[in-house]
Amino acid sequence: MSEEPAPAAGWRAAARRRLTPRAARVRIIGWALLLVLLALALVTLVTWRLLVRATDERMDVALAAEVEEFDRITASGIDPDTGEPFASVADVLQTVITYNLARPNEKFLGYVDGAYRFQSRIEAPVLLSEDAAFARLAGDVREPTSGRYASGAGEVRYLAVPVTLEGDPARGVAVVAYFADQERQAADDTAQLMLAVGAVTVLLAAAGAWVVAGRVLAPVREVAATAQGITETDLSGRIPVEGRPDDELTGLARAVNAMLDRVEGGVAAQRRFLDDAGHELRTPITIVRGHLDVLDPADPDDVRATVALVDDELERMNRMVSELLLLARAEQPEFVRPQPVDVAELTAEVFGKVRRLGDRDWRLGAVARADLLLDPQRLTQAVVALADNAVRYTEPGDRVVLGSRLSGADLLVWVDDAGPGIAAADQERVFERFARGSAGARRSDGAGLGLSIVRAIAAAHGGRVELHSRPGEGATFTLVLPARVAPPEPDDPGDDPLDTVDDDLATPALSDRVPDPVPTEGGPR
Structure with missing residues (x-):
């Protein structure tokens, strides 16, 4: 018994899900029709109430006008037909009812001593003259009385006025009555006509909303169709936007297309990266396996040579994996930790380090004298990588220049070499992972x-790398970084942050190593 409500609740939930429209087009039309119906109902109700109020006011005015006519005739006391004074109350009532023509749905009645005596000739939905309850209510009043009475034909609005005549002890009552429901029929007919016209309007609105919603939602359906058509192997599908109005949905389609472009590019880059990484990691494994296959364990020289080769290849694989992990961390916010850095001192320190990379004609170019917010470790790592790249593509004794300078709101740090240069077709590709220029490197152990x-x-610092090179004329790699000025030291707030470098730098005899200005200095060759 306790387990029965659960299936019942599940059935009701499933029924609600089935009854709930799933298509956006149906929901839009449903809400549109609901709003139209609510507006139609409100307009019809307000119009009907205004018409009914106007009808009730008209009936009240007509009742008051009839009573004034009664008073005018009875006030003179003269019978208009004979010119003689009225002989009795009954004569007064008969004359009053005869001289006043009843309108449609209007009825005049005369009572003498509470008993019905006269009525107008206009036919009425019911005979009030035979209604004893109405006679008791209005046929024997002592003062003018108005009210409403529920008859067999609906509501009756009436006004009863007592009539007396000097010399006649009888008491008469003249009654003017309106059949209100019949009088309001015109308002009811108008409301029904409005409802009928509204129903047709709703149908037309539904048809129009169906067409309009279909056209408006067409880009959304195309987005869904495009998304469904995209697979792991085919990311080329796009949403057509040509010829569409420049509205929000077209903007959505363009945004989705741009997102698909980025996704496709990212997937393609990932596939290339995996292919290249697999190839680069497979090469040392193949080399090691090949040497192990032909290893002569009885030959000590062969064993030592093979062990040295295996160690070298493992070291290269370790370096490659470390670099891959470094690139993966580069997308994290904490990859760089900016801190106040003396650019001139850092430039000199890095120059002292890179001179040990190879027997080259190392020269220190211009030096930016400024205190900026940089990550000194990452900046050193980048410059050392550029210098190492220059060593790979130059001969012993070739010129390699390192320098830094301020250019507007940027800090330029460059490495210029006199190597074979880089072809224009390769200048963008060399920054891709596992890419190498077409000019042969002097060393082949780079990944x-x-x-x-x-x-x-550079990107983590908010900057970029620029390459200026022409074949046969060397290459200049320039780090273009935002020159964010470091805050002044608390103990010396008056110093100018762009002129805070002491002449006595960490690398001694800096001025002795500064050669003549190098034409490139981080710019076009």
Whole structure:
């Protein structure tokens, strides 16, 4: 017994789900029709009430006018037919009812001593003259009385006026009555006509709403169809927007198309990345396996050479994995930790480090003297990667220049080399993961991730990397970073943050190493 309500509740919930319209088009039309019906009902009700009020006011005015006519005739005391004074109350009532023509749905009645005597000739829905209850209510009043009476034909609005005549002890009552429901029939007919016209209007509105909603929701259906047509292997579907009005739904379609472009590009880049990473990681494994297959355990020299090769390849794989992890962390907010940095001192320190990368003609170019908010470790990592790249593509004794300078609101840090240069077709591709330029590198142990890391570090600082190169004339890689001025030290708030570098830098004899200005200085060659 206790388990029965659960299925019943589930059945009711399922029934509600089935009855609830799922299509947006149906819901839009439903709400539109509901609003139209509510508006129609409100307008019809208000119109009907105004017509009924106007009819009731007209009946009240007519009742008052008839009583005034009664008073005018009875006040003279003269019978208009004979010119003689009225002989009795009955004569007064008969004359009053005869001289006043009743309107449709209007009735005049005369009572003498509470008994019915006269009525107008206009036919009425019911005979009030034979209604004893109405006679008791209005036929024997002592003063003018108005009221409403529920007859067999509906509501009756009446006004009863007592009539007396000097010399006649009889008491008469003249009654003017309106059959209110019949008088209001015109208002009822108008309301019914409005409802009939409204019903036709609702049908037309439903048809129009169906067509309009279909056209308005067409981009939404195309979005759904496009999304359903996209698979793991095919991301090329797009929503057509040509020829559509420039409205919110077209903007939605464009936004979805742009999102699909980004998704497709990201998926393609991910696939290329996985393919390249698999290839790069497979190469050292293949090399190790090949040497192990031909290893002669009895030959100590062969064993030592193979162990050295395996160690070298494992080191290269470890470096590659570390660089991949670094690129993955580059998308996290805490990848860089800006802090006040003396740019001139940092430039000199990095120059001292990169000179040990190879036997090159190392030169220190211009040096920016400013205190800025930077991550010194990441910036050093990026510049060292650029210098290492320059060493790979130059010969011993070739010139390599490192420098920094302020340019407007940017800090430029560059590495310029005298290598073979980079073709225009390769200048964007070299920043991709595992990519290498077409010019042969002097060393082949790089994984092709260095420039990708440099670009990630620049982007994390809110900047970018620029490459200026022409084949045969070397290359200049420039980090363009926002020059965010570091706040002054608390103990010396008056110092200018753009001129706070001491001449005695961490790298000694800086001025002795500054050569003649280099033409590039981080700009076009």
